[in-house]
Amino acid sequence: MGTRTGGRTALTIGIDVGGTSIRAAVVDADGQVLDSALAPTPRSAQALEDGLDRAVRELCARHEIAGVGLAVAGFITPDRSTVRFAPHLPWVDAPVSRDLSDRLGMPVILEHDANAAAWAEYRFGAAAGGHNVLMMSIGTGIGAGLLLGGALYRGSHGVAPELGHVQVMSGGRPCACGKRGCWERYCSGTALVDTAIELLAANPAESTILAREVAGNPGGLTGRRVAGAAQDGDKVAMATMAEFARWLGVGLAMVSDVYDPDLVVIAGGVASSAPLFLDDARDHYATLITGSGHRPLARIRPTQLGEAAGMIGAAELARTELGS
Structure with a gap:
């Protein structure tokens, strides 16, 4: 039951605090975005909090707001008050909830960005009706949110589920986390580029579009461009998407052996290319899962809410907190 103000x-406000931008939205009880604000992400902690203050006050000038939720890509304490560490943000052991609540004079709650997006999809999007739900946000890396019995699972210390750094290849590609062979090094936008470059080097005559891209701008290849080349029939790009689909199936089978979800939602920047890989990934997942052919499979769907999911979920979690 949502908090009511004057009979309404x-x-x-939900805010997705990213490494490059702050995206804020006013969200109603039906998950609809009514207004929004955008600003670059400052580099220092003080400047970041000043920027969040300005974004909230800009929206508060146009709407009556009861609370704020922040979706942050980082480790959040179980009580959702403190950012322990965020690799692309300046906060370290920062009591962000308290500090911003004091500044704004209203409740502010924190949530991991993938958890916030998962909650939004569960309440208003592709995960509606699910029971045990896994949301995979696949972009530069892999973020994941997990709902068990309809409740967000955060683990004992607030950092679960960190699925992108589960090892899928012993001695594989090095990862920024310090390990090798992490899932996100084979199944992400960054991985698409790495795989395409490897396949180009091994099969230079098989590509026309990607070969021209790399020759013209060796450092400018992106996952989006790889997907576009695959859509246009480039053989190396198509092989790259097939390899991506295989690794997505490998990881989903492994995660399903542990959590046995009934629904998986694929979100993030790579989700826009789902028609190029999702059917193949489903096939790999169905073959590789333990007990293949003798157990129900999870439904695997693309996101419905897209890039707005983090903001919508953070706002809805703030509303839930107010109503508790």
């Missing part, structure tokens, strides 16, 4: 269900 309260509006809340």
Whole structure:
């Protein structure tokens, strides 16, 4: 039951605090975005909090707001008050919830960005009706949110589930986390580029589009361009997408052996290319899961809410907190 103000269900603000931009939205109780604000992400902690303050006050000037939710790509304490560490943000052991609540004069809650997006998809999007739900946000790396019995699972210390750094290849590609062979090094936008370059080197005559891209701008290849080349029939790009689909199936089978979800939602920047890989990934997953052919399989769907999911989920979690 949402908090009500003057006979109306309260509006809340959800903010996706990314490494390059702050995206804020006013969200109603039906998950609809009514207004938004965008600003670059400052580099220092003080400047970041000043920027968040300005974004909230800009929206509060146009709407009556009851609370704020922040979706952050980082480790959040179980009580959702403190950012322990965020690799692309300046906060370290920062009591962000308390500090911003004091500044704004309203409740502020924190949530991991993938958890916030998973909650949004569960309440209003592709995960509606699921029971045990896994949301994979596949972009530069892999973020994941998990709902068990309809409740967000954060683990004992607030950092679960860190699925992108599960090892899928012993001695494989080095990862920024310090390990080798992490899932996200084979199944992400960054991985698409690495795989395409490896396949180009091994099969230079098989590509026309990607070969021209790399020759013209060796450092400019992106996962989006690889997907576009695959759509246009480039053989190396198509082989790259097939390899991506295989690794997505490998990882989903492994995760399903542990959590046995009934629904998986694929989100993030790579989700826009789902028609190029999702059917193949489903096939690999169905073959590789333990007990293949003798157990129900999870439904695997692309996101419905897209890039707005983190903001919508953070706002809805703030509303839930107010109503508790």
